Amino acid sequence: MTAAASALPRRWHRFSLSERILRSCFYLLAAVAVIWSIKTIEIIPEFLQDAPAQTADLFARMWPIDWSWYKSGVHAALIETLHTATLGTILAVLLASLVALLAARNVTRSVILNTIARFILVATRSVHAMVWALFFVAVFGPGALAGTLAIAVHSIGFTGKLLSEAIEEAKTGPIEALTAAGATKLSILAKGYWPQVKPAFLGVAIFRWDINIRESAVLGLVGGGGLGMALEAALENLYWDRVGLVLIIIFGIVIAAEILTTWLRSRII
Amino acid sequence: MDASVRSAKSANDSAGHALELRNLSKEYRAGIQVLKNISLKFAGRGIAAIIGPSGTGKSTLIRCINRLTDPTSGEILFMGTDLAQLKGRRLREARRKIGMVFQEYNLVERLSVIENVLCGRLGYLPAWRAWLRRFPAKDIERAFSLLDSVGLGDFANERADRLSGGQRQRVGIARALMQDPNLVLADEPTSSLDPKTSVEIMELIARQAAAQGIPVIVNIHNVELAKRYADRVIGMSKGEVVFDGPPKALEHSHLLQIYGGEGWLE
């Protein structure tokens, strides 16, 4: 009979012992991190109690929206933001292409150059566009030039990383054929790599432009020009009805940019 | 429990029937009836096979029984209640007693085989226990013995997506039996399998149904398999029952009527 076998209840565990230990460690670590954060983070109770009243006040002051300010205070800033984002993206794509070529191990066969290029990609991406804007404002003074450069430099990391991955994924067949035919380095890039990475290149550029529209709208808060400058002006003077107007404009262009890029990507790719 | 209950003939008039359908109709689009006033009684034991061409409402009929599809009108009498009227918690409680086997097995691919079998008990557990996989020890023990009985005892900790089609369907059957059901519905359980595996799966369903005394309603494409394993054959055509009787009584003329041609020969 199987009585002896069935008398011994079989144990079942979802994970193996080592998996369970690792997971428990992770959960413990996460719990400790959260508790530590909650305990030590500075929260002023009076501010917290005041929050609902302050929030209500915020919305009350925003309403009615000061639409009349658009013509004199916002329109030029909006145009500036759109150009900042676009010009910044163009510049970023140019710079990122160069860095991406240096970072791609199949194009640049030098570990030192690859590593330097990769460091540039990580460093530009880790430092936010706003922080870059602080730098460029210190160097070039406040205005759209600083904003454009901030957008361009910060975008190098993201754009370059995706581009270098696309270049590394390129098939070797056409490249070898061109090399065998004695083509120059430039024509190998133009005729061997370019057709293969073109869809990824356009896709990344469009995607980045969408992100940069959002970014460039706030750069003005630190002097980078555009809508952020208008927002800063309204905030300084506590004109919340004007703040409301700028927020609505930002919301509008972000949504419009998202719709436009979705449409563009569906057409191009 | 006497032998006469098992015979297909007495099934229809047996008082202890497991399920009764009364005037069941289903329209997916208004005016187009997929099921036309189906009335059937199912005995407390044995296999009833529903045959018929595809698109004839076999699947809809079976899915109406446990309300994966909602019938437009009619009654579904099961364990003394009309399933067609149930909602929410009461419906879930009724579903716990109806096991279901699917054409494409419908296992949760990323879970292990034993977890898939244990899914059969989910109706009896609160969600947090399901989340932490805190199944009662006796359920785990039963899941292992069911896996043994479907021949997959050694696969308990494999991930479901590593199994072959036939093995997956065995897990599907074990999951249905894990519910300790009063009725098993099988919706084309062999249609995704090769002929040899199909026979094995039907063999398994028949053996388990007989051993545990559970009535089975099975949709099946293959007339030969239906004749071989079923105690009762129900032929459907265009949303209506056109034949209902023991497999022996099923003649060529009936098949012509059901399939409207020679299509059943495959």
Added chain:
Amino acid sequence: MAGVSDVPAPSPARRAFPPNWPLRIGLVALALYVFYASSILNITWARFVEGFGHGGRFLSRMFPPNFAADKLALLYSGMFESLQIAILATVFGILFSVPLGLAAARNLSFAPLAWFTRGLIALLRSFHPVILAILFVKAVGFGALAGVLALIVASMGFLSKLIAEAAEEISMKQMEAIRATGAPFLSVLVIAVAPQIMPRFIGFSAYQLDSNLRNSALVGLVGGGGIGATLFTAFQRFDYDFVLTIVLAIIFTVTVGEILSGWMRRLFQ
């Protein structure tokens, strides 16, 4: 000439291809746009050259980075606060995003709720973390809490959209089978939906932790606490050598964070 384009000729490969007129016209249009936008943004070569002069002085004041003890104490307290902001924002962001994302998935939720939630998510997503931080600073006052709340909202916008997309791609058959066993809805979510979206969910969550770490340097610029506040103060005091220290620390932390989140991803997949 066009006939040999398939076979690389020994002559330079370039001639084997017909000129690509759309590309050429596109490049000319792009160049024209760059000139036009530059003039709108008042970006001139003179300013650029002038800036480079500033840039030289600026860079010389940044080197060497300042590692004085009092500065390091400021750096640590700012960095720890940023870390706390990132941890809390990620944990609570994930907690709130799961129900929001599932409610927005059209196959799990019912239509009115799904549409309402999708609208809400679009609204949350369209605001930059900095703008959210400004609003929360008004609501709960200066400090880390405003930063945490801003990043929670930003995380919700990002994560719940991705959760909704992942949930909409699951196999409904697996779900149906679990439903047929009489399992309650929450069990169906836990057993049939969760395993299907888990790999992607872990991927986004790890990414969100990285992203919150980067963004926590950002919210401080507008009063949301953390290293951003330290950085902004250093900029205002022209403490450029300390600025460089902070920026290096941010790059280091973000890089370590990316490595850690990579480990986390591997542990759970």
